[in-house]
Amino acid sequence: MSIPASLGGWVLALILGLFLGGAPSWAAKVPNAVPPDETYSGEYVEQPIEFPHDTHAAVNEINCLYCHTYARRSSVAGIPPTSKCMGCHSVIATDKPRIKKLTEYWEKRQPPPWKKVHDVPDFVHFTHEKHLQRFVFENEGMQVEDVAEVCAFCHGDVKSMTVAVKVRPLTMGFCRRCHEANEGPFDCWKCHK
Amino acid sequence: MSNKVNRRDFLKIMGWGGVGATLAGCDLPTTVTLEEGKEEVVSYLVPEEYVIPGVGVWYASTCQQCPAGCGVHGRVREGRVLKLEGNPESPINAGTLCQMGQSALQAHYNPDRITQPLLRKNGSLAPVSWKEAMEALVHRVGPSAGVAGERIAWFTDSISGHQAVLLDALRKTMGSEDHYVYEAISQGVVRAVSRDMLGEAVPRLRFDKARAILSFGADFLGTWQSPVHNATQYAQFRSPPRGVLIQVEPNMSLTGANADLWVPIRPGTEGVLAMGIASVLANKHRKSLDRLPAGLQERIHGYDMDEVIRITGVSGNHIIKIASWLSERSPSLVLAGATAEGHEQGYEIVSAIMLLNVILGNVGETIESAGDFPFPQLVARSGDSRALLDFARALEEQRYDVVFFRGANPVYAAPKGLDLAGKLKGVGFKVALSMFQDETTLAADLVLPLRSPLEDWGTHVPAYQGTEAVISIQQPLMEPLYPETRGFGDILLSLLKMYQAPGYQDYADYYAYLRAAFTALPSVLKNGAGDEDFWVAALQKGVVKVPVGEGRLTVKVADIEVPQGGGESGLRLIPAARLGMWDGRHANIPWLQEAPDQITKVVWNSWAELHPRTARKLGVKTGDAVRITSPEGTIEANVYVYKGIHPDAIAVPMGQGHEAYGRYAKGRGVNPLKIIKPVTDAKTGELAAVATSVQVARTERKELFVKLGGSESQLGRKIVATVTADVFERTEGGA
Numbered sequence: 001m002s003i004p005a006s007l008g009g010w011v012l013a014l015i016l017g018l019f020l021g022g023a024p025s026w027a028a029k030v031p032n033a034v035p036p037d038e039t040y041s042g043e044y045v046e047q048p049i050e051f052p053h054d055t056h057a058a059v060n061e062i063n064c065l066y067c068h069t070y071a072r073r074s075s076v077a078g079i080p081p082t083s084k085c086m087g088c089h090s091v092i093a094t095d096k097p098r099i100k101k102l103t104e105y106w107e108k109r110q111p112p113p114w115k116k117v118h119d120v121p122d123f124v125h126f127t128h129e130k131h132l133q134r135f136v137f138e139n140e141g142m143q144v145e146d147v148a149e150v151c152a153f154c155h156g157d158v159k160s161m162t163v164a165v166k167v168r169p170l171t172m173g174f175c176r177r178c179h180e181a182n183e184g185p186f187d188c189w190k191c192h193k
Numbered sequence: 194m195s196n197k198v199n200r201r202d203f204l205k206i207m208g209w210g211g212v213g214a215t216l217a218g219c220d221l222p223t224t225v226t227l228e229e230g231k232e233e234v235v236s237y238l239v240p241e242e243y244v245i246p247g248v249g250v251w252y253a254s255t256c257q258q259c260p261a262g263c264g265v266h267g268r269v270r271e272g273r274v275l276k277l278e279g280n281p282e283s284p285i286n287a288g289t290l291c292q293m294g295q296s297a298l299q300a301h302y303n304p305d306r307i308t309q310p311l312l313r314k315n316g317s318l319a320p321v322s323w324k325e326a327m328e329a330l331v332h333r334v335g336p337s338a339g340v341a342g343e344r345i346a347w348f349t350d351s352i353s354g355h356q357a358v359l360l361d362a363l364r365k366t367m368g369s370e371d372h373y374v375y376e377a378i379s380q381g382v383v384r385a386v387s388r389d390m391l392g393e394a395v396p397r398l399r400f401d402k403a404r405a406i407l408s409f410g411a412d413f414l415g416t417w418q419s420p421v422h423n424a425t426q427y428a429q430f431r432s433p434p435r436g437v438l439i440q441v442e443p444n445m446s447l448t449g450a451n452a453d454l455w456v457p458i459r460p461g462t463e464g465v466l467a468m469g470i471a472s473v474l475a476n477k478h479r480k481s482l483d484r485l486p487a488g489l490q491e492r493i494h495g496y497d498m499d500e501v502i503r504i505t506g507v508s509g510n511h512i513i514k515i516a517s518w519l520s521e522r523s524p525s526l527v528l529a530g531a532t533a534e535g536h537e538q539g540y541e542i543v544s545a546i547m548l549l550n551v552i553l554g555n556v557g558e559t560i561e562s563a564g565d566f567p568f569p570q571l572v573a574r575s576g577d578s579r580a581l582l583d584f585a586r587a588l589e590e591q592r593y594d595v596v597f598f599r600g601a602n603p604v605y606a607a608p609k610g611l612d613l614a615g616k617l618k619g620v621g622f623k624v625a626l627s628m629f630q631d632e633t634t635l636a637a638d639l640v641l642p643l644r645s646p647l648e649d650w651g652t653h654v655p656a657y658q659g660t661e662a663v664i665s666i667q668q669p670l671m672e673p674l675y676p677e678t679r680g681f682g683d684i685l686l687s688l689l690k691m692y693q694a695p696g697y698q699d700y701a702d703y704y705a706y707l708r709a710a711f712t713a714l715p716s717v718l719k720n721g722a723g724d725e726d727f728w729v730a731a732l733q734k735g736v737v738k739v740p741v742g743e744g745r746l747t748v749k750v751a752d753i754e755v756p757q758g759g760g761e762s763g764l765r766l767i768p769a770a771r772l773g774m775w776d777g778r779h780a781n782i783p784w785l786q787e788a789p790d791q792i793t794k795v796v797w798n799s800w801a802e803l804h805p806r807t808a809r810k811l812g813v814k815t816g817d818a819v820r821i822t823s824p825e826g827t828i829e830a831n832v833y834v835y836k837g838i839h840p841d842a843i844a845v846p847m848g849q850g851h852e853a854y855g856r857y858a859k860g861r862g863v864n865p866l867k868i869i870k871p872v873t874d875a876k877t878g879e880l881a882a883v884a885t886s887v888q889v890a891r892t893e894r895k896e897l898f899v900k901l902g903g904s905e906s907q908l909g910r911k912i913v914a915t916v917t918a919d920v921f922e923r924t925e926g927g928a
Contacts (some may be wrong), residue, residue: 044229060729074247111238115230162683173219 012091018106029149034181036153042166042183047113048105050162051099057148058159064151065144071136075127082111118155118162124172125193134184153178204513246271253280253735255667257646258300259775260351260376260575261285261419262655263336264735265294266668267647274670275646276297279421280895282734284659286421288834291772294421296784301645302674303781305855306628309677311640315466318640323677327687329639333622334367336692342368346593348584350600353377353573354652354664355710359685359703361570366694368772371593373584375601377776377847377866379886381879382534384575385699386543392747397656405437405524407470407515409463409546411530412446415791419657421424427554437518439506442532442884444802444836444844447791448510454514456841460674460883461532462505464542464755466512468493469501471545471552473516473855480520480552482852486752489548502846503758506839514651524558526550530772535883540876558746562743566654566662573656578880581607582640582873588616598625599643599681605864608880610871612824613667626684629781631854634789642678647671649680650703652710658902663736682706763886764807766823767844768865772881774848779859780849790846793833794901799849799862801830803889804840808832811891818894821845823887825870831898843889 056062065071070078086106089099105112120126135150136142144151148159156167168174179186226743243250249268252278256263257276264283268276277295279286310326311318321329334340345367351374352360364372400406400413400423415424429435429525443460454805458466460671471493474480483489497554502509519525527549530735530846534543550556564622579605587593595616605612625637634640643649649665668690676744679687689697700706718737719727731737770776771790779785786797793800801819813819815834820827821843830845849862916924 042229049274058301068243070247074245076247078246081237081240083237083239106238111236113233113235116232116234118230169220171220174218180919 008110012071029143029146030135030139032139033135033150033153034178034183036168036174036178038169038177039171040167042117044113045163047115047163049101053158054160054162063145064158066147071128072132074129075125077128079111079114081105103107117166118170120170124191126191132184134182142182194841198246199688211463212864213651215399224664249275250279251734252668252670253282253666254670255651255665255735256290256294256297256880257653257667258779259378259420260298260573261421262653262665263294263421264665265290265297265764266735269670272671274301276655280735282466282736284661284663284736285419285657285665285739287425288427291421291424292785292788293772293775293779296779297647297745299782299784300628300779301514303629303855303859305630305781306645306675307630307634307640307642307678308675309642311642315346318635323679324413326639326641327691330624330688331691333639338814340594341610343370343495344592344594345369345370345597346584346587346595347597347599348371348373348375348580348601349576349598350374350387351573351576351656353654353656354909355572355707356651356685356746357572357574358710359569359682359689359706363689363692363696364615365683366692367691370573371587371624373580373825374574375578375580375584375603375606376529376768377581377606378531379577379879380418380530380534380878381573381577381579382539382543382874383411383529384577385879386529386540387878388548390544390547390551390748391560392749393562393564397561397580397658397748398423398526398528399559399561400427400526401429402436403436403524403526404429404682405439405518406430406528407439407519407525407526407549408441408448408452409458409467409530410440410442410446410532411528412448412770413530414449414451416770416775417448417528417530419655419774421661422659423844424659430588435905437522439515439518441515442530443839443842444767445835446530446769446793447772449837450792454511455837456511456515457837459504459506459839459841460532460541461536464545465501465757466505466507466543467527467542467549468496468755469498469505469512470516470519471549472496472498472501474520474549476518477513478520480715483554484689484748485548485750488748488752492898506841508627519553525551525556526555526559527553532767532883533882534874534879535768535870536756537875537881539879539881539882541753544751544753548753549748550749551748556746560746562744563658563745564744566658566663566741567739568654568664571652571654571664573654573657576601576745577877578882579873579878581613582611582871582878582880585611585613585616585871586816588613588619591619593761594621595622596620598623598627598633598637600767602633602854603633605635605854606866608825608869608871609867617795626681628678629855632852635853639682643676643684644673644678644680648673648678651708652707662739662741665736665740666731668732668735670801692898696827708755716772720762731852752897763888764843765841766821766865766869766885766887767842767882767883768847768869769802769844770847774846777848777851779865780861782856784858786857786861791838791868793835796899798899798902799846799865800828800833800898801889802833802835802838802844803875804838804842805834805836806840807889808834811889813891816895816898818892818896820890820892821868822890823868823870823885825885826868828865829867829892830863830895831896833900 067080068077085102093099136147154168232740244576249270251266251268254265254267256265263276263286264280266280267274275296277291279288309320310323312321312329376649388394389828404799411417438452439454440449441456441458442449443458447850463755475482475493527544529543536542549828556661604614623637624639625634626641626643627634628643647670680703686703711728773785773788774780789796817834818829818830820829845865851858869882872881872884
């Protein structure tokens, strides 16, 4: 064939893309990534307040990193401090029952006792910071506005949930296959240190 | 072989099989419960600006695991202190930290901590509120309780800085004159000899400048003076041109294990050997004895070397070799430690050893003046073992109605012969300020629960300053784990207020007092900074450097008569101090219990070191239990047969054998201090801890004896087995 190899690759991808009827939305928004596709059906967890992720992230289009601000700086994403909630909700939607409950906690000077949904064992060193670097901040062509697509790799489509539900297995096999597909580090001690 | 699988293939198959099994298991449900919604995850209400969950912040403080006073950095994450390291700003430890320092976390998070005040009611200690505790205190000791001041005593471990200032003020207000400062591991005799011979009790030592070190039982890498500081200096001493270390002691210490020449010596004859070495230096190497009194000069010149060899058990060759090393490698440094000072004439023995520094011209070279610390009120009140004996004597005379305890555990450490527990019953009211229910705390009538050193404020001026003098700052690394505990400084302050001592009413707490005290420090320490900036910088660095006054050592050698030693039958019992259990205060720390002993590799237990020749005579092997009997009592321990001990000695480590002190310490091993005779060094009154002869007999009992490593010898083998290329060709590669 006279078409150069690299171009051939593109043509092939295009043809395949057309055949498959277009890639899922994240494929376009997260370049240089092969997202995991395994699923898990986690239980609905009763939280002290039924926090609506959908209202915040889908309806009002608030960036995940606005509240989970530690994700880019630390191993943990961090539950937002209550003061952050009250930053808006001392004026917004103050008449809603869930906000009233939040305000009660705030006035008692107690953060709500949220239940943990996503976790890995203590012998696993998982860091949000490194994953966000790889897929967002050091990922050419990636827009930070689309960070939710990267979060969705492990947390699923939170925009469609109220409180978070575990939708990926988060087992070692899950991690391993994703690292394989995305050429992540593969040494034992990267995670087990 | 009939089948085709050789060893190498077998290992390969096993290896890959293992990996396969592991990876196949990756998708199995984990055995660790990670169910959703089972754990809580609580956010900050209002976060501090600099706090990022999951990211540690390091704060400076001061280690309180031994009196050396190293600076530490503590990693704090989500309000919990998780790791300690050395503070590079501290001139004592310069960024390093020993295993005892690292383990401070396990004292802090120890499950056996006292969490609220305890008051003796109907014979046993019962939890009470602080209000009730303080009422009991006021009732028994308060200004209107009618207790004469001189009938109140304090018994503490080493104390310095502003806590010492407050304690002095409190004692003055109470009228309490007697403050016993006790440390089982101290250099009491060495300090006395240094003071008399050099004019300074704790001069600065320059290991780094020395080209040879001769140490008579000074375990300076383990338990002597300031071990971590010494270790950093020792590293310089060992870097090229490499200095020579000679260790002379009856039982091998950590320092002895590092020596180029380790010389076993009959216990109590160290002075004789020192005189012998002095004699060789004078007669063979023509070293001047001018600075010594005439009588002593004469005796050194005429010292009978055959007698030295006979008494000490050290060979003539070794004596000559030691003398020529010292003579050729100037400046050198000669040190004395616990096994040299713990005798009834310990002062004379240590004097004979220190004499060598004078003869060798080391004073002013490797032994320097530490200078005058400008704040005498902050200087360390260093503990010694004399305090214990003086205290027992005072109890015998029934001199006290009230005794306050802090830090020290005399009931555990006192030899049986002192009957300290019995004598304490004669004291009407005993108050223990304590973190744990140790033996002394259990004997108290009122227990005030202390915060851990990682939760408390304080300042420390270590007795042995490093390369520069400092005030080292102790700041809380986290909120108190138990709200009903109180800081030592806070308790002192509230007692001062209770006595209505003038000038203390306005301080809300010890923190406020410290802030004011730092504001009052002279501006020369502040480098032009404002009070607030100075305080913040001090907290950040953990130390405040203090310029000291110029000091000079003045050599003054008195005539001494060195004891000839020996005489008693039986084996000499050596309570061996180790960096780990220390004097027993760390027996409740699992990390230190499970850390193998540096010499014997034993964990979680006591043992008795015996020379192979002695063991053969007794008919015992490693692991057999022996009964060790002194005039004071009997202990039993498993034998560890080892060449690193003199045949005339038996060494049992200090620190185990607790009757209380929490789940990790209680009922484990034996305490050799219990069966030593309560005799003293005649000059200083220090406990002569190595002066007890014991009878050793085998028993039929066998007990589990856990140690790492099967043999202390390499049996002539290399560390890494190697073969030459042609041997490899012939055997492995030629196939």
